[in-house]
Amino acid sequence: MSLSDSHRDTGGRTDADLGTGRGAGPIDVWILVERHTLLLDLAGAAEALRLANQALRRRGEPEAFRLRYCAASESASTSVGLTLAALEPLPELSPRDWLILSGRRHPHPDDPPTETVDREEELRIERWLHREGTALLAGGQGRLLSICAGALLAARAGLLDGRRCTTHHEALDALRDAAPRADVQANRVFVLDGPLASSAGITAGIDLVLALIAEHCGEAIAASVAQVMVVYLRRGAQDPELSPMLANRHHLHPALHRVQDAVCGDPRADWSLARMAEVAHVTPRHLTRLFTQHGGTTPLDYLRAIRLELARRELQRGVRPAQAALAAGFSSDQQLRRTRRRLSADA
Structure with missing residues (x-):
C-alpha cells in the first residue's frame, strides 16, 4: 500500500x-x-x-x-x-x-x-x-x-x-x-x-x-471533523466527555448545522435570532421550532452554551473574568455570571 x-x-x-x-x-x-x-x-x-x-x-x-x-x-x-x-x-x-x-x-x-x-x-x-x-x-x-x-x-x-x-x-x-x-x-x-x-x-x-x-x-x-468521524470532542480529563461544541448536534438537519457551524466559527459576533434565521434561510419562529425539535434547545441558549465554553477555556488559561467574558462574546463578566446561573438552573 x-x-x-x-x-x-x-x-x-x-x-x-x-x-x-x-x-x-x-x-x-x-x-x-x-x-x-x-x-x-x-x-x-x-x-x-x-x-x-x-x-x-x-x-x-x-x-x-x-x-x-x-x-x-x-x-x-x-x-x-x-x-x-x-x-x-x-x-x-x-x-x-x-x-x-x-x-x-x-x-x-x-x-x-x-x-x-x-x-x-x-x-x-x-x-x-x-x-x-x-x-x-x-x-x-x-x-x-x-x-x-x-x-x-x-x-x-x-x-x-x-x-x-x-x-x-x-x-x-x-x-x-x-x-x-x-x-x-x-x-x-x-x-x-x-x-x-x-x-x-x-x-x-x-x-x-x-x-x-x-x-x-x-x-x-x-x-465538523468530529461529526464525520462520529467521535466525542474531548480535550482532557477535566473537560466534559461531550464538548458543548458538539452538544445538540446529533441530528441531520442541514439548516441547523449551517447555523451551528456559523456560531461555532464566530461566537463573538452579534448573533440575534433574526441573524441566525438568515443563515438557516427560514423565519426566526421556524428556526426556534427546528432547534427545539432537532437540537433539544433554543437558538439563543445554544449560542450562550458555546460562549460559556469559550469563557471557561479562557478562565482555565488564567485570564481574568472580565477579559474572559469579552473574549467569549459577553458584554461583561456580570452577563457571563448571569448566563451561567441561568443555564445551570435550566439543566
Whole structure:
C-alpha cells in the first residue's frame, strides 16, 4: 500500500509560495512509521487531519496540513500485518513542522529474536529523533505529538525531561522508568505542554488531534471533523466527555448545522435570532421550532452554551473574568455570571 499519493502535489513550490493566511503555507505533518506501528494510532490522526483539509476546502479556504510519512526504510509492516510502502526517508524538519509518533505492537512471546539490522534501525531512529525532536521542541513553532506508546520512543530519545506527558495506561510505569525526570500524568486523555503533545491509548490520539485542529483551524472545523468521524470532542480529563461544541448536534438537519457551524466559527459576533434565521434561510419562529425539535434547545441558549465554553477555556488559561467574558462574546463578566446561573438552573 503506497502512501506517497496522500499528500498534495505542490509542484515544487515552497511553503512561502503556498501562503494560506495561517502562516507560510500548509504545515508539513510528518508521521513516523516504525516496524509494527499500531495502524489505528497512525490512521486515526491522519484521517482527522485529512478531513480538516476537506472541511476547509468546502469553505473555500486553503488546506492547512500536508501529510507525509517517513521511516528508516522504504517500507514497514504494521501491527495488523499490512505493509506500508513508498515511505520517505527520515527528514530534516523545519521549525514549523509537526511530527507524530505512534505506538508499536507489543512483542509476542513466540516472535523471533530481534535481528541486528532491526536494532540498528531502531537506534538510527532514536538518534534522528533526538536531533530533530530537540530542535523542534526548542523552536516553539512546530509540534511533537506522541500517541499511545509513542511517548516511550520520545523518552528513549531524551525528549521528555522536565515536561508533562502521558501515555497508554498500561505503559505509564514503563514511561516513568524511561523518563524519570518527566512529569508523567495518569488518567488523562491527553496532555499539552507547549510544543509537546501526548495522548493516552489509541483513539485518544484522535481527541488530541481534534484539539490541535480546533486551535489551528477553529472550532467549527474541528466540530465538523468530529461529526464525520462520529467521535466525542474531548480535550482532557477535566473537560466534559461531550464538548458543548458538539452538544445538540446529533441530528441531520442541514439548516441547523449551517447555523451551528456559523456560531461555532464566530461566537463573538452579534448573533440575534433574526441573524441566525438568515443563515438557516427560514423565519426566526421556524428556526426556534427546528432547534427545539432537532437540537433539544433554543437558538439563543445554544449560542450562550458555546460562549460559556469559550469563557471557561479562557478562565482555565488564567485570564481574568472580565477579559474572559469579552473574549467569549459577553458584554461583561456580570452577563457571563448571569448566563451561567441561568443555564445551570435550566439543566
